[in-house]
Amino acid sequence: MKIGIIGSGVVAQTLGAKLVELGHDVVLGTRDPKKLDEKKNMAGTLNEWLTAVKNKAKIVTFKEAAVHGELLINATHGQASVEALKMAGVDKVGTKVLIDTSNELDFSKGFPMALASETRSVAGNIQAAFPNLKVVKCFNTLTAPIMVNPKMLKGGDHTIFLSGNDPEAKAKVTELLKSFGWTDIMDLGDISAARGQEMYMGMWVRLYGSLKNGMINIKVQS
Numbered sequence: 185m186k187i188g189i190i191g192s193g194v195v196a197q198t199l200g201a202k203l204v205e206l207g208h209d210v211v212l213g214t215r216d217p218k219k220l221d222e223k224k225n226m227a228g229t230l231n232e233w234l235t236a237v238k239n240k241a242k243i244v245t246f247k248e249a250a251v252h253g254e255l256l257i258n259a260t261h262g263q264a265s266v267e268a269l270k271m272a273g274v275d276k277v278g279t280k281v282l283i284d285t286s287n288e289l290d291f292s293k294g295f296p297m298a299l300a301s302e303t304r305s306v307a308g309n310i311q312a313a314f315p316n317l318k319v320v321k322c323f324n325t326l327t328a329p330i331m332v333n334p335k336m337l338k339g340g341d342h343t344i345f346l347s348g349n350d351p352e353a354k355a356k357v358t359e360l361l362k363s364f365g366w367t368d369i370m371d372l373g374d375i376s377a378a379r380g381q382e383m384y385m386g387m388w389v390r391l392y393g394s395l396k397n398g399m400i401n402i403k404v405q406s
Protein backbone atom coordinates (compact mmCIF):
# COMPACT_ATOMS: atom_id res chain seq x y z
CA MET A 185 0.00 0.00 0.00
CA LYS A 186 1.13 3.59 -0.62
CA ILE A 187 1.62 5.23 2.78
CA GLY A 188 2.34 8.93 3.36
CA ILE A 189 3.74 9.75 6.78
CA ILE A 190 3.51 13.42 7.69
CA GLY A 191 6.34 13.82 10.17
CA SER A 192 9.99 12.86 10.46
CA GLY A 193 10.70 12.24 14.16
CA VAL A 194 11.08 8.98 16.03
CA VAL A 195 7.44 7.95 15.53
CA ALA A 196 7.53 8.59 11.78
CA GLN A 197 10.90 6.87 11.43
CA THR A 198 9.86 3.83 13.50
CA LEU A 199 6.48 3.31 11.82
CA GLY A 200 8.04 4.06 8.43
CA ALA A 201 10.82 1.50 8.83
CA LYS A 202 8.36 -1.22 9.87
CA LEU A 203 6.04 -0.41 6.97
CA VAL A 204 8.96 -0.56 4.51
CA GLU A 205 9.98 -3.94 6.01
CA LEU A 206 6.40 -5.16 5.39
CA GLY A 207 6.70 -4.14 1.72
CA HIS A 208 4.69 -0.91 1.71
CA ASP A 209 5.53 2.05 -0.54
CA VAL A 210 6.43 4.64 2.10
CA VAL A 211 7.32 8.34 2.00
CA LEU A 212 8.22 10.47 5.01
CA GLY A 213 7.15 14.11 4.89
CA THR A 214 9.16 16.93 6.45
CA ARG A 215 9.11 20.72 6.12
CA ASP A 216 12.51 20.83 4.42
CA PRO A 217 13.43 17.56 2.68
CA LYS A 218 16.94 18.91 1.99
CA LYS A 219 17.81 18.82 5.70
CA LEU A 220 18.85 15.18 5.74
CA ASP A 221 21.74 15.50 8.19
CA GLU A 222 19.94 17.17 11.08
CA LYS A 223 19.38 14.97 14.11
CA LYS A 224 15.67 14.57 14.77
CA ASN A 225 15.06 14.94 18.49
CA MET A 226 14.89 11.36 19.88
CA ALA A 227 15.69 9.84 16.47
CA GLY A 228 18.65 9.88 14.10
CA THR A 229 19.05 11.93 10.94
CA LEU A 230 16.95 11.24 7.86
CA ASN A 231 20.07 10.16 5.96
CA GLU A 232 20.70 7.54 8.65
CA TRP A 233 17.06 6.45 8.36
CA LEU A 234 17.29 6.15 4.56
CA THR A 235 20.39 3.96 4.97
CA ALA A 236 18.59 1.81 7.57
CA VAL A 237 15.67 1.21 5.18
CA LYS A 238 18.12 0.52 2.30
CA ASN A 239 16.76 3.55 0.40
CA LYS A 240 13.45 1.77 -0.12
CA ALA A 241 11.56 4.94 0.93
CA LYS A 242 11.72 8.64 0.07
CA ILE A 243 11.90 11.88 2.02
CA VAL A 244 9.45 14.43 0.62
CA THR A 245 7.52 17.55 1.64
CA PHE A 246 4.42 17.36 3.84
CA LYS A 247 2.34 18.08 0.70
CA GLU A 248 3.95 15.31 -1.36
CA ALA A 249 3.41 12.84 1.48
CA ALA A 250 -0.28 13.76 1.67
CA VAL A 251 -0.69 13.21 -2.08
CA HIS A 252 1.33 9.96 -2.14
CA GLY A 253 -0.48 8.02 0.57
CA GLU A 254 -3.62 5.98 0.10
CA LEU A 255 -3.22 5.84 3.87
CA LEU A 256 -1.85 8.84 5.79
CA ILE A 257 -0.19 8.97 9.20
CA ASN A 258 0.12 12.14 11.25
CA ALA A 259 3.35 11.94 13.28
CA THR A 260 3.89 15.63 13.96
CA HIS A 261 4.25 17.51 17.24
CA GLY A 262 0.76 17.57 18.77
CA GLN A 263 0.81 21.31 19.40
CA ALA A 264 1.43 21.87 15.66
CA SER A 265 -0.49 18.97 14.07
CA VAL A 266 -3.47 20.91 12.67
CA GLU A 267 -1.09 23.55 11.29
CA ALA A 268 1.20 20.86 9.83
CA LEU A 269 -1.74 19.15 8.13
CA LYS A 270 -2.85 22.52 6.71
CA MET A 271 0.68 22.91 5.32
CA ALA A 272 0.30 19.39 3.89
CA GLY A 273 -2.88 20.44 2.10
CA VAL A 274 -4.78 17.40 3.36
CA ASP A 275 -8.05 19.21 2.66
CA LYS A 276 -7.25 18.85 -1.06
CA VAL A 277 -6.43 15.13 -1.26
CA GLY A 278 -9.96 13.73 -1.20
CA THR A 279 -11.23 11.07 1.16
CA LYS A 280 -8.36 9.28 2.90
CA VAL A 281 -7.83 7.44 6.16
CA LEU A 282 -5.43 9.29 8.47
CA ILE A 283 -3.98 7.63 11.55
CA ASP A 284 -3.27 10.24 14.21
CA THR A 285 -0.42 9.27 16.57
CA SER A 286 -0.04 12.65 18.26
CA ASN A 287 -0.17 13.93 21.83
CA GLU A 288 -0.51 17.59 22.67
CA LEU A 289 1.98 17.66 25.51
CA ASP A 290 3.34 20.89 26.90
CA PHE A 291 7.05 20.42 27.65
CA SER A 292 7.63 24.07 28.59
CA LYS A 293 7.70 23.44 32.37
CA GLY A 294 9.63 20.17 32.22
CA PHE A 295 8.60 16.87 33.78
CA PRO A 296 5.82 15.83 34.25
CA MET A 297 4.65 17.34 30.99
CA ALA A 298 1.22 19.02 31.10
CA LEU A 299 -1.68 17.89 28.94
CA ALA A 300 -3.20 20.60 26.77
CA SER A 301 -6.87 20.06 27.54
CA GLU A 302 -9.48 17.71 28.99
CA THR A 303 -12.20 18.93 26.68
CA ARG A 304 -10.61 18.53 23.26
CA SER A 305 -8.19 16.23 21.51
CA VAL A 306 -5.78 16.67 18.64
CA ALA A 307 -7.54 13.88 16.74
CA GLY A 308 -10.94 15.56 17.28
CA ASN A 309 -9.50 18.88 16.13
CA ILE A 310 -8.05 17.22 13.01
CA GLN A 311 -11.36 15.50 12.23
CA ALA A 312 -13.24 18.82 12.65
CA ALA A 313 -10.73 20.78 10.54
CA PHE A 314 -10.56 18.19 7.73
CA PRO A 315 -13.95 16.47 7.28
CA ASN A 316 -12.69 14.73 4.10
CA LEU A 317 -10.34 12.61 6.27
CA LYS A 318 -11.39 9.49 8.11
CA VAL A 319 -9.33 10.02 11.26
CA VAL A 320 -8.38 7.04 13.39
CA LYS A 321 -6.61 7.73 16.68
CA CYS A 322 -4.03 5.08 17.43
CA PHE A 323 -0.48 4.48 18.73
CA ASN A 324 -0.31 7.62 20.94
CA THR A 325 -0.32 5.60 24.20
CA LEU A 326 2.94 3.78 23.41
CA THR A 327 6.66 4.44 23.09
CA ALA A 328 7.63 4.17 19.41
CA PRO A 329 9.47 0.77 19.50
CA ILE A 330 6.44 -0.95 21.07
CA MET A 331 4.12 0.44 18.36
CA VAL A 332 5.69 -1.81 15.74
CA ASN A 333 6.89 -4.65 17.95
CA PRO A 334 4.31 -5.46 20.64
CA LYS A 335 6.00 -8.80 21.36
CA MET A 336 8.97 -6.99 22.92
CA LEU A 337 6.78 -6.56 26.03
CA LYS A 338 5.25 -9.62 27.77
CA GLY A 339 5.07 -11.53 24.49
CA GLY A 340 2.56 -8.99 23.14
CA ASP A 341 -0.12 -9.59 25.80
CA HIS A 342 -1.18 -5.95 26.26
CA THR A 343 -3.69 -3.55 24.74
CA ILE A 344 -3.61 -1.02 21.91
CA PHE A 345 -6.51 1.40 21.49
CA LEU A 346 -8.15 2.96 18.49
CA SER A 347 -11.09 5.26 17.90
CA GLY A 348 -12.71 6.99 14.95
CA ASN A 349 -16.04 7.69 13.28
CA ASP A 350 -15.67 5.36 10.29
CA PRO A 351 -15.91 1.56 10.80
CA GLU A 352 -14.13 0.76 7.51
CA ALA A 353 -11.24 3.06 8.38
CA LYS A 354 -10.90 1.35 11.76
CA ALA A 355 -11.01 -2.07 10.06
CA LYS A 356 -8.16 -0.96 7.77
CA VAL A 357 -6.08 0.20 10.75
CA THR A 358 -6.88 -3.03 12.62
CA GLU A 359 -5.44 -5.02 9.70
CA LEU A 360 -2.29 -2.91 9.83
CA LEU A 361 -2.00 -3.47 13.60
CA LYS A 362 -2.34 -7.24 13.13
CA SER A 363 0.46 -7.12 10.56
CA PHE A 364 2.66 -5.54 13.29
CA GLY A 365 1.78 -8.45 15.62
CA TRP A 366 -0.94 -6.82 17.73
CA THR A 367 -3.58 -9.21 19.06
CA ASP A 368 -5.33 -7.22 21.81
CA ILE A 369 -6.86 -4.32 19.86
CA MET A 370 -9.57 -2.32 21.63
CA ASP A 371 -12.00 -0.11 19.69
CA LEU A 372 -13.10 2.70 22.03
CA GLY A 373 -15.80 4.10 19.72
CA ASP A 374 -16.07 7.34 17.77
CA ILE A 375 -13.43 10.07 17.56
CA SER A 376 -14.64 11.69 20.82
CA ALA A 377 -12.91 8.73 22.54
CA ALA A 378 -9.56 10.17 21.40
CA ARG A 379 -9.81 12.51 24.39
CA GLY A 380 -9.52 9.48 26.65
CA GLN A 381 -6.55 8.13 24.67
CA GLU A 382 -4.78 11.49 24.84
CA MET A 383 -5.60 12.03 28.54
CA TYR A 384 -4.07 8.64 29.32
CA MET A 385 -0.74 10.37 28.78
CA GLY A 386 -1.22 11.97 32.21
CA MET A 387 -0.97 8.47 33.66
CA TRP A 388 1.75 7.39 31.24
CA VAL A 389 4.15 10.17 32.25
CA ARG A 390 3.66 9.23 35.93
CA LEU A 391 4.33 5.55 35.18
CA TYR A 392 7.45 6.65 33.34
CA GLY A 393 8.45 8.79 36.32
CA SER A 394 8.12 5.81 38.68
CA LEU A 395 9.64 3.13 36.46
CA LYS A 396 12.32 5.36 34.85
CA ASN A 397 11.63 3.38 31.70
CA GLY A 398 9.41 4.09 28.70
CA MET A 399 8.82 0.46 27.75
CA ILE A 400 5.38 0.50 29.35
CA ASN A 401 1.91 -0.58 28.33
CA ILE A 402 -1.27 -1.70 30.02
CA LYS A 403 -3.54 -4.71 29.59
CA VAL A 404 -7.27 -4.06 29.89
CA GLN A 405 -9.15 -6.77 31.74
CA SER A 406 -12.81 -6.86 32.63
Ligand SMILES: NC(=O)c1ccc[n+]([C@@H]2O[C@H](COP(=O)([O-])OP(=O)(O)OC[C@H]3O[C@@H](n4cnc5c(N)ncnc54)[C@H](OP(=O)(O)O)[C@@H]3O)[C@@H](O)[C@H]2O)c1
Pocket residue numbers: 190191192193194195196213214215216225226258259260261262263264267268285286287288289323324325326327328329
Ligand atom coordinates in the same frame (compact mmCIF):
# COMPACT_ATOMS: atom_id res chain seq x y z
N1 LIG B 1 8.12 9.88 20.82
C1 LIG B 1 7.31 8.86 21.08
O1 LIG B 1 7.73 7.74 21.42
C2 LIG B 1 5.82 9.10 20.95
C3 LIG B 1 4.95 8.10 21.40
C4 LIG B 1 3.58 8.27 21.23
C5 LIG B 1 3.11 9.42 20.60
N2 LIG B 1 3.98 10.39 20.21
C6 LIG B 1 3.43 11.57 19.54
O2 LIG B 1 3.69 11.38 18.15
C7 LIG B 1 3.96 12.64 17.52
C8 LIG B 1 5.35 12.57 16.88
O3 LIG B 1 6.30 12.43 17.91
P1 LIG B 1 7.87 12.41 17.62
O4 LIG B 1 8.52 12.26 18.94
O5 LIG B 1 8.16 11.46 16.52
O6 LIG B 1 8.16 13.82 16.97
P2 LIG B 1 7.98 15.34 17.49
O7 LIG B 1 9.32 15.84 17.85
O8 LIG B 1 6.90 15.42 18.52
O9 LIG B 1 7.46 16.04 16.15
C9 LIG B 1 8.30 16.10 15.05
C10 LIG B 1 7.52 16.42 13.81
O10 LIG B 1 6.67 17.55 14.03
C11 LIG B 1 6.93 18.51 13.01
N3 LIG B 1 6.74 19.87 13.56
C12 LIG B 1 7.27 20.34 14.73
N4 LIG B 1 6.90 21.63 14.90
C13 LIG B 1 6.16 21.97 13.81
C14 LIG B 1 5.51 23.16 13.38
N5 LIG B 1 5.54 24.28 14.13
N6 LIG B 1 4.82 23.15 12.22
C15 LIG B 1 4.78 22.02 11.46
N7 LIG B 1 5.39 20.86 11.81
C16 LIG B 1 6.06 20.83 12.97
C17 LIG B 1 8.37 18.28 12.61
O11 LIG B 1 8.56 18.78 11.30
P3 LIG B 1 9.92 18.58 10.48
O12 LIG B 1 9.80 17.21 9.86
O13 LIG B 1 9.92 19.65 9.50
O14 LIG B 1 11.06 18.64 11.48
C18 LIG B 1 8.46 16.77 12.69
O15 LIG B 1 8.02 16.16 11.50
C19 LIG B 1 3.87 13.69 18.61
O16 LIG B 1 2.60 14.29 18.58
C20 LIG B 1 4.07 12.89 19.90
O17 LIG B 1 3.42 13.49 21.02
C21 LIG B 1 5.33 10.25 20.38
